[in-house]
Amino acid sequence: xxxxxxxxxTGASCIRTNLKTARRIAWSDCSRSLPRAKTxxxxxxxxxxxxxxxxxxxxxxxxxxxxxxxPTPGTDxxxxxxxxxxxxxAQGTGGGRQLLREVEDRVTAAGGRMLIVxxxxxxxxxxxxxFYDRGGYREGARVRDYYAPQDDRVIYxxxxxxxxxxGGVSQQ
Numbered sequence: 001x002x003x004x005x006x007x008x009x010t011g012a013s014c015i016r017t018n019l020k021t022a023r024r025i026a027w028s029d030c031s032r033s034l035p036r037a038k039t040x041x042x043x044x045x046x047x048x049x050x051x052x053x054x055x056x057x058x059x060x061x062x063x064x065x066x067x068x069x070x071p072t073p074g075t076d077x078x079x080x081x082x083x084x085x086x087x088x089x090a091q092g093t094g095g096g097r098q099l100l101r102e103v104e105d106r107v108t109a110a111g112g113r114m115l116i117v118x119x120x121x122x123x124x125x126x127x128x129x130x131f132y133d134r135g136g137y138r139e140g141a142r143v144r145d146y147y148a149p150q151d152d153r154v155i156y157x158x159x160x161x162x163x164x165x166x167g168g169v170s171q172q
Contacts (some may be wrong), residue, residue: 012068012069012070012082013068013069013070013106014066014067014068014069015065015066015067015068015099015102015103063087064086064087064089064090064095065085065086065087065090065095065096065098065099066083066084066085066086066099067081067083067084067085067099067100067102067103068081068082068083068084069081069082069103069106069107069115070082071110071112072116076113077111077112077113077114078112078113078114078115078116079107079110079112079114079115079116080115080116080117081100081103081115081116081117084096084099084100084103086099096131097131097135100135103115104158104160107160108160108163111163112160113159113160113162114157114158114159114160115137115157115158115160116140116155116156116157117132117137117155117156117157117158118153118154118155118156119132119154119156120147120151120152120153120154121142121150121151121152121153121154122151129154129156132156135158136158137156137157137158138156138157138158139154139155139156140155140156140157141154141155142154142155143155
C-alpha cells in the first residue's frame with residue numbers, strides 16, 4: 001500500500017472533543033506531518049472507525065469531533081480551517097457548530113480577521129455548504145472544475161470585526 005505524501009502544517013492547531021459530554025479532550029499543536037490533501041477539507045475528514053473502543057455506541061467514544069486550523073502564511077490575520085469533522089452519530093446535534101465556534105474564538109483571540117474554508121460543489125456536499133452559510137460564511141470564490149469536471153472548489157470566508165482594546169482603539 002502506498003502512503004500519501006506528508007507535509008507540515010506549520011503553526012496549525014487542533015481540537016479534539018467528546019461532543020456527547022461537551023468535554024474537550026485535547027487542544028494541541030498539529031504541526032506534525034499530516035497526509036497531503038488533494039481535495040477540500042470536507043473531502044478529507046479524519047478517517048476513524050465508527051466503533052467505540054468498548055464496542056458500544058460510537059457517540060460515547062472519546063473522540064467524536066475534530067477541527068484543525070492555522071494561520072495562512074504570507075497574510076495579515078488570515079487563517080485557514082483545514083479540517084472539521086464530527087462523528088456520524090453526533091452529527092445534527094450542534095457539535096460541528098460548537099467546534100467551529102471554538103476555532104473562531106481562538107482565531108479572533110490570536111488577532112485573526114478572516115477564516116477561510118474550502119469545500120466541493122458536488123451535490124453530496126450541499127449540507128456542508130449550508131452549514132457554512134448558516135454560520136455566517138459567504139462564498140468568496142469558486143474555481144470551476146477544480147477537483148474534477150463539474151466539481152468546483154468553493155471557497156468560503158468569514159470576516160471578524162476588529163477587536164476593541166483598552167482606550168477604545170481596535171486591535172486591527
